[in-house]
Amino acid sequence: MEIDVFATLNGIPDEAINNKTTIVVDVLRATTTITVALAAGCLEVIPVLSPEEAIEMRGRLEDERVLLGGERNAVKIPGFDLGNSPLEYTAEVVAGKRLIMTTTNGTRAIRRAAGGRQVVLGAMINAPAVARHVAAATTDITIVCAGTRDRFSLEDFLTAGLIVAELTDQGDFSLRDGALTARDYYYSHHSDLATAMKASFHGRLLAELGLEADMDFCAQVGTSDLVPVYSGGVIKKVG
Amino acid sequence: MEIDVFATLNGIPDEAINNKTTIVVDVLRATTTITVALAAGCLEVIPVLSPEEAIEMRGRLEDERVLLGGERNAVKIPGFDLGNSPLEYTAEVVAGKRLIMTTTNGTRAIRRAAGGRQVVLGAMINAPAVARHVAAATTDITIVCAGTRDRFSLEDFLTAGLIVAELTDQGDFSLRDGALTARDYYYSHHSDLATAMKASFHGRLLAELGLEADMDFCAQVGTSDLVPVYSGGVIKKVG
Numbered sequence: 001m002e003i004d005v006f007a008t009l010n011g012i013p014d015e016a017i018n019n020k021t022t023i024v025v026d027v028l029r030a031t032t033t034i035t036v037a038l039a040a041g042c043l044e045v046i047p048v049l050s051p052e053e054a055i056e057m058r059g060r061l062e063d064e065r066v067l068l069g070g071e072r073n074a075v076k077i078p079g080f081d082l083g084n085s086p087l088e089y090t091a092e093v094v095a096g097k098r099l100i101m102t103t104t105n106g107t108r109a110i111r112r113a114a115g116g117r118q119v120v121l122g123a124m125i126n127a128p129a130v131a132r133h134v135a136a137a138t139t140d141i142t143i144v145c146a147g148t149r150d151r152f153s154l155e156d157f158l159t160a161g162l163i164v165a166e167l168t169d170q171g172d173f174s175l176r177d178g179a180l181t182a183r184d185y186y187y188s189h190h191s192d193l194a195t196a197m198k199a200s201f202h203g204r205l206l207a208e209l210g211l212e213a214d215m216d217f218c219a220q221v222g223t224s225d226l227v228p229v230y231s232g233g234v235i236k237k238v239g
Numbered sequence: 240m241e242i243d244v245f246a247t248l249n250g251i252p253d254e255a256i257n258n259k260t261t262i263v264v265d266v267l268r269a270t271t272t273i274t275v276a277l278a279a280g281c282l283e284v285i286p287v288l289s290p291e292e293a294i295e296m297r298g299r300l301e302d303e304r305v306l307l308g309g310e311r312n313a314v315k316i317p318g319f320d321l322g323n324s325p326l327e328y329t330a331e332v333v334a335g336k337r338l339i340m341t342t343t344n345g346t347r348a349i350r351r352a353a354g355g356r357q358v359v360l361g362a363m364i365n366a367p368a369v370a371r372h373v374a375a376a377t378t379d380i381t382i383v384c385a386g387t388r389d390r391f392s393l394e395d396f397l398t399a400g401l402i403v404a405e406l407t408d409q410g411d412f413s414l415r416d417g418a419l420t421a422r423d424y425y426y427s428h429h430s431d432l433a434t435a436m437k438a439s440f441h442g443r444l445l446a447e448l449g450l451e452a453d454m455d456f457c458a459q460v461g462t463s464d465l466v467p468v469y470s471g472g473v474i475k476k477v478g
Binding site for chain 2: 004005006007008009010011012013016148149150151152153154155157176177178180181184185188199200201202
């Protein structure tokens with residue numbers, strides 16, 4: 001089996017998605033936050049592309065359990081129940097709820113990866129669990145970094161490298177250049193992932209907004225065993 | 240001024256190309272070979288997308304000085320005068336000639352970068368010269384890695400990192416994540432670039448074809464002062 005990593009979601013050839021196991025990474029903060037929400041008892045997360053689509057869907061679902069979450073430019077969307085900080089998604093707030101979510105890059109990346117045979121969401125907090133889950137896959141594995149507005153995201157590439165490292169610890173894989181480079185990059189920063197993350201464009205933006213605690217949270221490795229899987233337009237925990 | 244690096248040529252937002260200084264990198268081997276050819280006295284290089292377009296253009300130009308060069312799957316194209324090895328492009332062969340060239344990834348990348356205010360070709364052999372040339376640019380700098388069939392190329396990212404390192408040695412630049420990560424990756428491999436390059440997908444392909452000498456040549460830093468510039472459909476040396 002082969003592993004490749006794509007640094008941005010645009011321009012990925014269809015052959016790298018179709019019938020592959022795809023792992024979507026938007027570590028700051030969508031895939032971290034969704035993992036946390038599902039671990040806290042949220043029933044499902046419905047990713048949508050725009051705030052308008054989220055509001056329209058809430059109206060259509062007519063379900064009191066629905067919450068709206070997400071951000072634009074890292075800030076909570078007006079009229080939404082929740083922003084995009086994993087620290088907001090506690091059991092008190094989300095257990096037994098359905099979440100409609102839209103984020104700048106993460107939801108677009110999930111949609112792009114949707115042609116995969118299996119679509120999994122990866123972050124640092126669940127990287128070992130994601131690797132254990134997909135290591136038995138009988139298809140090649142494609143890791144899709146959400147990036148930042150079609151540009152390279154340091155923190156997503158670093159997370160992709162961590163997932164590749166976890167996978168190659170567990171089995172024999174052939175690594176394409178993206179995977180080889182990402183793993184190498186992770187190895188050179190594994191002793192202090194939070195510092196590396198804070199040097200990124202997105203990290204500096206979150207720091208300006210006073211969100212260092214979010215980054216420290218997102219930089220923890222393996223604190224969750226939850227693996228979110230996207231299927232039929234909805235994200236649920238695996239199994 | 241800002242520097243960013245894109246790992247593949249697809250999906251680059253137009254705003255990162257238009258009115259920017261763009262540097263195209265296809266170190267194995269197109270941008271290395273074109274640099275060598277121009278340094279050896281080749282008058283100009285005309286990049287075209289397909290072998291058919293190259294043959295058609297030769298017929299149309301009716302110029303005895305025209306040579307055809309290029310590869311598909313790293314192998315010389317039938318009927319062409321030259322392949323894509325920099326070692327073939329000696330003064331005896333190319334001085335005073337015009338070269339029509341087509342390569343799998345390099346010529347596509349040059350076309351993609353063509354909207355830049357200034358379009359320069361970069362490799363390891365001319366990285367310091369390229370950095371000196373563009374350091375005075377009054378626009379942001381976008382480095383476009385050709386990649387391999389729309390996938391990440393380790394060797395192009397490494398070369399992009401070298402160019403970023405040369406630039407930041409010469410002046411103050413703000414680095415976007417792609418540039419920051421590429422430079423970091425270069426720093427962790429700068430003591431043995433040839434070995435890093437040979438571990439790449441493309442490197443392994445060239446090794447199978449017995450082309451290690453090409454890679455050792457392409458991994459030399461700063462052996463050429465020539466800066467190729469693409470303008471009006473033609474690549475010439477700067478100045």
